[in-house]
Amino acid sequence: MKNIAPKLQADQYERNFSDLHPPFTQNAATTEALRCLYCYDSPCMKACPTHIDISTFIKKISTGNLLGSAKTIYQSNWVPLTCAKACPVDVLCEGACVYNVKGEDPIQIGRLQRFVIENYFEKGMPTIFDKLPNNGKSVGIVGSGPAGLACGAELALLGYVVTIYEANKIPGGLNTWGIAPYKMRREDSLKEVELVKSFGVDIKTEVMIGKTVKVDDLLKQHDAVFLGVGLGESPQLSIQGEELSGVIGALDFIEKVKTENWKDVNVGKKVAVIGAGNTSIDAATEAKRLGAEQVYIIYRRSDVEMSAYEFEYQLAKKDGIVFHFLTSPKQIIGKDSVEGIECVKMKLEEPDIRGRRKPIPISGSEFTINVDMVIKAIGQETKSNFLSSIPNVTLDEEGCVIVDQTSYQTTNPKIFAGGDCINGGKEVVNAAYDGKRAAQGIHAFLSDQSKGEK
Amino acid sequence: MVDLSVNCAGIKSPNPFWLASAPPSNSAYQNCKAFEKGWGGTVWKTIGEPVMNVFNRYGGLDYNGQKIFGLNNIELISDRPIETNFREIAETKKLWPDRAVVVSLMVESKRETWHEIVKRTIDTGCDGIELNYGCPHGMSERGMGAAVGQVPEYCKMITEWVTEISTIPVLVKLTPNVSNIQLPARAAKAAGANGITLINTINSIIGVNLDTFELKPNVGGKGGHGGYAGPAVKPIALHLLSQVAIDPEVNLPISGIGGISNWRDALEFILLGSSNVQVCTAVMHHGFRIVEDMIDGMTNWMNEKGITSLDQIRGKSLPRIDNFGNFDLLNRTIARIDQQKCIHCNLCYVACEDTAHQCIDLTEENGSSKTEVREKDCVGCALCSLVCPVENCISMVRIDDGSASKTWNQLNEEFRKSGKQMTWEELAKFQHKHGIEIH
């Protein structure tokens, strides 16, 4: 890289990556809990993709039954700490709170959930779950992200012998390696991994299914298999200069940030992030908080089409990120390392039948931005190479695994799947729901099978 | 394993939570739904004489943004035909053999009428009878309810009419609208009641509308006293409960009621001697579902404390109840402010300065205010710690070494023995000796 941004003081890094939403004190949690109306059949519960019984867990905070509150939460969601800190609550539970209709601030559900779950971990994870005796069946899970963890937790408590295979050295998937550090630190994700392990789930790290262990062997070893492999890197931009030093994929970059060795992560003085999804925003704000002087987000459509959530957009603007909408990269300029990025202005065509407005370049509008680093964040590729190598599993045209909507069974009856690899990339909470539902699907499948044997 | 089951005067239930006799326990549909949600028992909405309700019948007291801190009602006893009630009681008990089904009764003061209704009640197969001597409005004007509960002699007479023929346990439900709750309780005991239920609602007017001058609740322009219930009445209920629980002349099992909203409230009643608890207003606010956390929270609390049965804690706080004359005058506490926690609202200062003993100094330090207790002047009244909005910021610290102890009764006895009069001068000498200065 040509111009590396100067390193910051250690305490400055900590400030930059400190909690976006600090924890509640006991008093504040109780006061907020008492403000909750304890609605019946509440809209927040319906808006939560895992359907946590929110008004009940909040009621339990107000009566001082924090253990019962934690149990209520876990009954629906196995990664509630991550969800409490990383869920886009504005568009989910808090967005559905009836106070919004009244024109008052919604209940801070995420922070209340965090209060309950942090208390649960502080108390040393007391046993609140019943585990059925070993039923002699075994399930193999590929991937230890939220989908894999949720599936594993549920199955272990149902009496299955569960092994999770994880390619990475440290488990947790994107909960560990993806979520922006000012939302959540790695140790939070690892606490949730520990809880799942405490149910007897065996997590084998640095095992890449398809490489270290062959898919056939995996299928032979287990009665059923769950795929929670998530997605891959951001796709190639397929423009000139992409091989220059200083060009990096967003996931690679964020993974480095998530080591939390802030000083070891080089960022350019000037950084361009290509794409305007939530991951792009994360990459941009993280680069800025690591000391980059100027960070640009370059996006070929306008702010209306951008997939980033409103609050992520506001956060980026607060961090001083400069947005170039209706702008597309043409080539990355530089000798050995990045020196600039040539862009072209775009305009949107009239909406097609699906309502999509196609961006087209405005000829002669080319301009160059001087940057030292380019982060590619135009989505994530599916792991279609690996997935298509699995016998009888079918993928859709986007490369997502096709599953039955209720059982999460793939077209190979023995194989189930959930999380980003079936939905093409949503949120942690969706993966957590899929994993739990798939576990129930697996349980039904294997229970039927043993009935058949008898 | 925690066991929540209770036995109140021979009436058994799998947990201590019963619906109080009130709108939530009005019908078979409601009581069965409550049992499905987990309630351990019910006291059926009072049945008896023909009545007709007015439409608007409740008034709510909201406090600092919290709805229904108190609830006032002018509802009468069940306004459904008595035959319907008897039929539904029998059906409910049959469907739920393990839950307590108690039937609340109120009829005119005639022996035959009482005998008749008691017999028919027993025929339903229910587990017990509760005599409603508490209803403070509507029924009392007709010589029933509180009109009975307020006169110990009536209370005894009517209770006897019931106990002389009842084959199932009889609880007497008392009104709090008396100056000495022990008297009607003793009357119930003397008449052979098996247990006491308390409290019914407290006489109240919820408020006045400042635009129309109407009372709340407003029935076509008119209003009057109603019965007050809900969280606001809990401290009163706890006191009345304790008065009956410590009375050796009563010595009966007690079913506690009054402002119970959650498992913590319920435990306080049990610690003051309740065999079980009954709930009305909290259910009216949030529905039968609240019992889930009552059971769950109580179970978790008991697990944490290593308690396996409520029998182990019932009445455990009663021995601490004593008269003022037996409190230690030398148990000396003072307020101490944690300067790290203080947020400089100065509420403690103004409370002490204007309404207590002027012993908090308000000074400036590094551009912000600083409050500090002058410990030698602090009388330890604890007001500042009550107004302080920060948890554990002002603590009341005991500063005597515990070696000296003297109650008012002991002091008087000492004075008497040494021939001294209790005068301001003598008292000042005693205080001075122990380093206590009252300005």
Ligand SMILES: Cc1cc2nc3c(=O)[nH]c(=O)nc-3n(C[C@H](O)[C@H](O)[C@H](O)COP(=O)(O)OP(=O)(O)OC[C@H]3O[C@@H](n4cnc5c(N)ncnc54)[C@H](O)[C@@H]3O)c2cc1C
């Ligand atoms: C940068 C970024 C930030 C995000 N921020 C948020 C946020 O703030 N809030 C939110 O709700 N969501 C966020 N998301 C989305 C969220 O992280 C994902 O939706 C969620 O993690 C998907 O869970 P998963 O279990 O399906 O997959 P992943 O979390 O991706 O986990 C998949 C796991 O499988 C392992 N694996 C893959 N292939 C193999 C193999 N062949 N053998 C063994 N192991 C394998 C991987 O190493 C990985 O650990 C973010 C995503 C990204 C990329």
Ligand SMILES: Cc1cc2nc3c(=O)[nH]c(=O)nc-3n(C[C@H](O)[C@H](O)[C@H](O)COP(=O)(O)O)c2cc1C
């Ligand atoms: C609307 C209403 C109706 C009531 N009706 C009766 C009744 O019919 N018989 C009775 O014994 N008590 C009746 N009560 C009193 C309750 O049973 C209970 O003693 C009182 O409400 C205090 O408990 P709480 O604070 O939990 O509400 C009634 C209370 C309310 C609020």
Ligand code: SF4
């Ligand atoms: S609570 Fe039900 S019965 Fe009462 S006024 Fe409202 S709608 Fe009518």
Ligand code: SF4
């Ligand atoms: S009331 Fe509490 S917070 Fe306020 S000034 Fe006094 S000590 Fe400080």
